[in-house]
Structures are given as structure tokens and as C-alpha cells.
Amino acid sequence: MEQQIPLHTNPGQKLRGVNLGGWLVLEKWMTPSLFEGLQATDETTWCAEMGARAPERLKQHWNSFITREDFAWLHEHGINAVRIPLGHWIFGPDYPYHRSYGDNPHPFVEGGIEVLDRAFAWADEFQLRIVLDLHAAPGCQNGFDNGGIKDVCEWHTQAQYREHSLNVLERLAERYNGEPSLHAIEVLNEPRWDVPTDYLKSYNLDAYQRIRRYCKAEQVSVVFHDGFRPFEQYLGFMQSPEFSNVVFDIHRYQCFERCDIDSDIYSHVHKASGLWKTEADGIIEQLGLPTYCGEWSLGLDLKVVSLWAEGPFNHALESMDSFQKDIAYRGYAAAQLLTFEKYLGWFFWSYKTETTPAWCFRECVQRGWLPSTFS
Secondary structure (H helix, E strand, C coil), rough: CCCCCCCHHCCCCEEEEEEEECCCCCCCCHHHHHHHHCCCHHHHHHHHHHHHHHHHHHHHHHHHHCCCCHHHHHHHHHCCCCEEEEECCCCCCCCCCCHCCCCCCCCCCCHHHHHHHHHHHHHHHCCEEEEEEEECCCCCCCHHHHHHHCCCCCHHHHHHHHHHHHHHHHHHHHHHHHCCCCCEEEECCCCCCCCCCCHHHHHHEEEEHHHHHHCCCCCCEEECCCCCCHHHHCCCCCCCCCCEEEEEEHHHHCCHHHHHHHCCHHHHHHHHHHHHHHHHHHHHHHHHCCEEEEEEECCCHHHCCCCCCCCCCCCCCCCCCHHHHHHHHHHHHHHHHHHHCCCCCCECCCCCCCHHHHHCCHHHCCCCCCCCCCC
């Protein structure tokens, strides 16, 4: 029988993980079936437009999109962690109003916290660590659909939005601090590049203190995202001994900028194993904080994931036959893994989508683009 080691005993273990995206925060490109016939572009407008129909439909999604079987499958394939994106509405209707809610001051469906409780039970059963990620903040921190409200970025403009975010983090810490599978809490996902750095740093410091009220440094990491700015802007920030068990989070994709869209597969592989490797060396040598690559994928075709970008969507694999595509995906995957293995951990985005294999971890494994085991 496999010996069960308490998860809390090794917070510094390398994490090889996946994101459970599209589950507790909806993204239209990941689950388009939920959005059929609607004008909605994100979870906020989906809940507002669905109205009274929302609870039954969303709970059906919660219960079927990710199940105990998925946690078992991840464990069987050597994955040891999951990053779970969640919205600021996770605890129910105590969140501040935003005009995108329309006439209903509390449009979001209640019950997500019970789904999260269930995830902790499954993680404990299958020896998976959990990184809780505040993915959608009130007012939206980035203007993306994954931030809860597309084309709105107002989180940093109102004190009540900031305070509610901190309250959610503190309540998560209080609720789950005794759970052996709680590995980390990420204070905010992908705040946009034009949110002032000083504002972000101040928020990160306050979030650390809120989480530490309930979670000991030797047991739970506090994670903050780079906010789409160079790591050099964080040199000297949140260092020991004043701060302990702090983790820096970066996300790396090659499909959103024009220069990447226009690149061939050799350039993509070279960037992953060259430029990104050099960056990793710099972070490891200079930053003084362990780092996760909290999101990456094999996605190179922007058309399938974007609600906002304009074409042309030419990409590196469009003229390849199926054999060449398989080789290209394997090479791109290997180049990224070789770099991201230098860090404390990495999390593929995402475990599952309805639409595209290159963003679906399970399908990438089944197609042989990713390794069959990660242990």
C-alpha cells in the first residue's frame, strides 16, 4: 500500500499541476455550450442574463465539468497539484454592486463554496495539493472575460473593491487553514499592466497579512502574480525574514502578441527553451522568491480562445499535416517543460475545455503531446 505523507510536511516540493479553469469561473471559449443563444461574454453577464434560470444550469455544470474521477485521473498520471480559479462571489451575496449586474444587486449563483469543499475532499483522497486563486475580483482587475467582466477594469478604482478582495482571501484562509491539501493562496490573478505597481504591491502586502492571520508560513504559501510587468520591478519585495513562504507567479503564452502569432514553430520552440530559459535563470538568481509558471499551454491559434482579438490568425501549425502537428506539439511541450521545471512549479491551462485540444491537458496527454506520467 502506498504510504500517505501529510501534505503539509513539504511546502517546498516541486508542483506539477493543472488549472481547473472554466469550472468556478466561466470562460465562454472554454465552455461555449453554456453561452449558446446568449449575448453574455463572461460569468457576470451570464448570470445577469440568465436570471432565474442561472442556478439550475450552473449547478449542473459544477457537478459535471470536474468530478472525483478527474482528480483520480490526475493522481494516476503523476500530477500532484491543482490551481483552482474562483470568483469574489464564492461566499455568496456580500459583494459590492457593479453596474454590469443590472437590476439584480446579487446576480451570482450561490453554492460554489460547497463545490470547493468537495474539491478539498477529493484532493485529500488523491494526495493533490490545492492552490486557491482569486481569479475574478469585484470591478474586474484586467478587463478580460476570465476576470469576471469583459472590457471593464475598475478593481483598483474603488476602495470597497479592494477591501472585499482582501475579505475573501481572509475567509478562504480561515475556512481551509486546517485542510492538509491547502498548499497556497494566490491573492489576485493577472492584474492588468496599467494597474499601478505601487497599488498592487500595497494590496499584496495587505493580502499577505490577512492570509497569515489563519495560515502559518510553514504550511501555506502566499502567491502574487507579476501583473504583466518585468520581474525586476519586484526586486527586494516581500523578502525574508519579514515575509516567509511567498511565491512569485508568471504566466507564459505565445499566441496573444502579433510577433508570436506570426512566428513559425521553430521560433516558438526557440523562445520557450531560449528566451524563457534565460528569464528563468534571471528570476532564480535575482528575485529571491520561488516562482511558479501558473499558466501555460500548447495553444498557438488565437482564434479559438479570443473574444476580442482581430485577425489575421495565421499560426505556426495551420499548413501542417497531422503527423507534423503531432511532432510540433511534442517539441513545443518539451521545450516549455524543460524551462518551467527550473521553477518551483508549473500549472498547465487548463485541465479541460469543450473546444480545443491544445488547451486541454487531458487530451494533450491522450494524444501523446505531453508525457503520460509526471511523477
